[in-house]
Amino acid sequence: MRAPAALAGALAGLAVVTAASLLFGGRVTPAADLLAVLTGAPDPYLEAVLESRFSRTVLGVLVGSALAVAGVLIQAVTRNPLGDPGLLGVTVGASAAVVTAAAVTGSGFGAGSVWIALPGALLTVLLVHVVGGRSRENGTVGLLLAGAVVSAVLSAYVQAMTLTRPGVFDSFRFWVIGALGGRDLSVAAAIAPALVIGLGLALVLSPSLNNLALGDDVATGLGTPVALVRATGILAAALLGAAATATAGPISFVGLAVPHLARALAGPDHRWQVPLAALLGGILLVAADVLGRVVARPGEVMVGIVTALLGAPFLLLAVRRGWATR
Amino acid sequence: MIVRLKHTVALPLHRGSVLYCWVTALAVLAAGVATLCLGRLGIPLADLPSALLGGAEGKTAFVLERLRGPRLATAVLTGALLGLSGALFQGVTRNPLGSPDVIGLGAGAGAGVAVTSLHATGVPTPVGAVLGAAVAALLVHLCTGTGFRSPTRTIVAGIGVSAAAYALTQYVVSVRLRDAAAQLAAYLAGSLNAASARDVAVAGVALAVTLPLAMTLPVSMRLLEMGDETAAGLGVDPDRVRTAAIVLSVVAAGAAVAAAGPIAFVALTAPQIARRTIGSAQAGVLPAAFTGALIMVLADLAAQQVPAFDGLPVGVLTLGVGGCYLGHLLLDQHRKGRL
Numbered sequence: 001m002r003a004p005a006a007l008a009g010a011l012a013g014l015a016v017v018t019a020a021s022l023l024f025g026g027r028v029t030p031a032a033d034l035l036a037v038l039t040g041a042p043d044p045y046l047e048a049v050l051e052s053r054f055s056r057t058v059l060g061v062l063v064g065s066a067l068a069v070a071g072v073l074i075q076a077v078t079r080n081p082l083g084d085p086g087l088l089g090v091t092v093g094a095s096a097a098v099v100t101a102a103a104v105t106g107s108g109f110g111a112g113s114v115w116i117a118l119p120g121a122l123l124t125v126l127l128v129h130v131v132g133g134r135s136r137e138n139g140t141v142g143l144l145l146a147g148a149v150v151s152a153v154l155s156a157y158v159q160a161m162t163l164t165r166p167g168v169f170d171s172f173r174f175w176v177i178g179a180l181g182g183r184d185l186s187v188a189a190a191i192a193p194a195l196v197i198g199l200g201l202a203l204v205l206s207p208s209l210n211n212l213a214l215g216d217d218v219a220t221g222l223g224t225p226v227a228l229v230r231a232t233g234i235l236a237a238a239l240l241g242a243a244a245t246a247t248a249g250p251i252s253f254v255g256l257a258v259p260h261l262a263r264a265l266a267g268p269d270h271r272w273q274v275p276l277a278a279l280l281g282g283i284l285l286v287a288a289d290v291l292g293r294v295v296a297r298p299g300e301v302m303v304g305i306v307t308a309l310l311g312a313p314f315l316l317l318a319v320r321r322g323w324a325t326r
Numbered sequence: 327m328i329v330r331l332k333h334t335v336a337l338p339l340h341r342g343s344v345l346y347c348w349v350t351a352l353a354v355l356a357a358g359v360a361t362l363c364l365g366r367l368g369i370p371l372a373d374l375p376s377a378l379l380g381g382a383e384g385k386t387a388f389v390l391e392r393l394r395g396p397r398l399a400t401a402v403l404t405g406a407l408l409g410l411s412g413a414l415f416q417g418v419t420r421n422p423l424g425s426p427d428v429i430g431l432g433a434g435a436g437a438g439v440a441v442t443s444l445h446a447t448g449v450p451t452p453v454g455a456v457l458g459a460a461v462a463a464l465l466v467h468l469c470t471g472t473g474f475r476s477p478t479r480t481i482v483a484g485i486g487v488s489a490a491a492y493a494l495t496q497y498v499v500s501v502r503l504r505d506a507a508a509q510l511a512a513y514l515a516g517s518l519n520a521a522s523a524r525d526v527a528v529a530g531v532a533l534a535v536t537l538p539l540a541m542t543l544p545v546s547m548r549l550l551e552m553g554d555e556t557a558a559g560l561g562v563d564p565d566r567v568r569t570a571a572i573v574l575s576v577v578a579a580g581a582a583v584a585a586a587g588p589i590a591f592v593a594l595t596a597p598q599i600a601r602r603t604i605g606s607a608q609a610g611v612l613p614a615a616f617t618g619a620l621i622m623v624l625a626d627l628a629a630q631q632v633p634a635f636d637g638l639p640v641g642v643l644t645l646g647v648g649g650c651y652l653g654h655l656l657l658d659q660h661r662k663g664r665l
Contacts, residue, residue: 082482087485131653131656131657144481144482144485145423145481145656146653146656148428148485148652149649149652149653149656150649150653152590152591152645152648152649152652153645153646153649153650153653155645156590156642156643156645156646156649157646159515159639159642159645160635160638160642160646162511163511163512163515163637163638163639163642164636164637164638169511177496252489253489301497302497304493304496305493305494305496305497308489308490308492308493309490309493309494311489312486312487312489312490312493313486313490315482315483315485315486315489316465316469316483316486316487317469318482319469319470319471319479319482319483319486320469320470320471320483322471322479
């Protein structure tokens, strides 16, 4: 009963942060003026402001949802409470692929980059899995470390590419931190297929994920094709992570923290966790974006920095509580 | 055991280690000569002795005193500092993965440098680097709840601290103007391209302070490996030794970052290479320091002379190569069931 209530609450929360995201920004604009524009009063400047805030709000919701659901999938499939697309190398794999494409073609980081980021992310996830997923009982740390290693090597590559090519560096400097500003809605259209497929797979898988939580043997006994569910879950998570990374750059810790929040609010049932995490992820990322815009007026702190600075303590808390090393 | 203990106290240098130190020192020398002599701007080998003795003029003087000399000296000194830092940290945590890189000392020091260069310009950057490294170590220590005793907790906490430090650094990079940001980005990748006399001084002073102090620790650290109770019974205060080693390790890593930027994975690999080559747990601080110096000089030589790496910061090379080594180490530890 608390899961539907949580879902309803999350919907209300999403409405609140959406309104906040439209109303607050680097420059202070009176809410009354913005509301007047919304209801039809002509003002080209405020219309442009609203339009850019609207785009980043929509992208924030999509990216946050994608990362959060990817986190739920990874945590369920690896039975690892610290699963996060960033920590497992999805984002740096996507970055490496996108930087390569940008260096080869000489173009920036446009809407089409999701289809370049995707194979990069998938390959990296596979690699991390092969390197770190060997032992069953202590898979948590193995996967995390493998993610850290693969990330280290790939970020060396990314650094090498950007530092030797000033043009790539210039556009990459902002992309690499993770930001929602300066992108328009064509990006949302480009990533939509990946999002739809990834979210759809997550919803379809959620009953099997419940079985998986009982252990491989029990899940197999219940008729769950364990290997297939694992592979599909990782694929969906990589799709979502890659779509999010291609849109906003690497954003860490949303995929780590939101699943825990969703579990606390909705209980262990993944059929509720997945949609709730999608909403909470959107809320969290948009809220972080608004916070980044408000605290540094008239400039802004990019959302990737806000989530990392808020999310790292969460990981440290997880270590302190012993979730990480059980 | 007690007999050997007396022996090691009297002479903490193992014969294999001494030989190893000589060989690596010669290799550092050879690589150093290559650094000064190779390439378009290189000093002709025949002119090198007289140039080093003060007879350098014109182009040779410029190359020696401004371009490659400070660079070479910084490479040797920071490499030694990193090797030392790694040897101390790994010795205390009894795990190659509990090294300065993995627990975020480099990232913390980098953040310290970034913050002091932007927000607290009155504080000298070396101080900022050491403070940043210290805060990172302290955070990891607090967040594990068990000190540095559990390797897995230490590592995971280190990942979190690194991420936070990295975000802080990126914040500084992102609010800077483009030119300053590009410069800072190269620095934060760990670069010797702009090594100056100041960097040499910072690293030199730090090494002169930390190395002699560190040399006094290995015997007690080896006793710690027998377990805290045994060590205490033999007259060693485990907590004090551990604290001393970590403080020295933080200072050494921070000074290296202040001089050359966060150079990844030298602190992780150097003690391991020394230990494995000598084939003995007796490999102490000195072999690790020499190995670190050799790694840095070779990486910098590659950054200068290999066309594919042209203009790359040396830290990018050590990150790439060291990352692969970390992967190997990880698989190894996994196979032995230590993770």
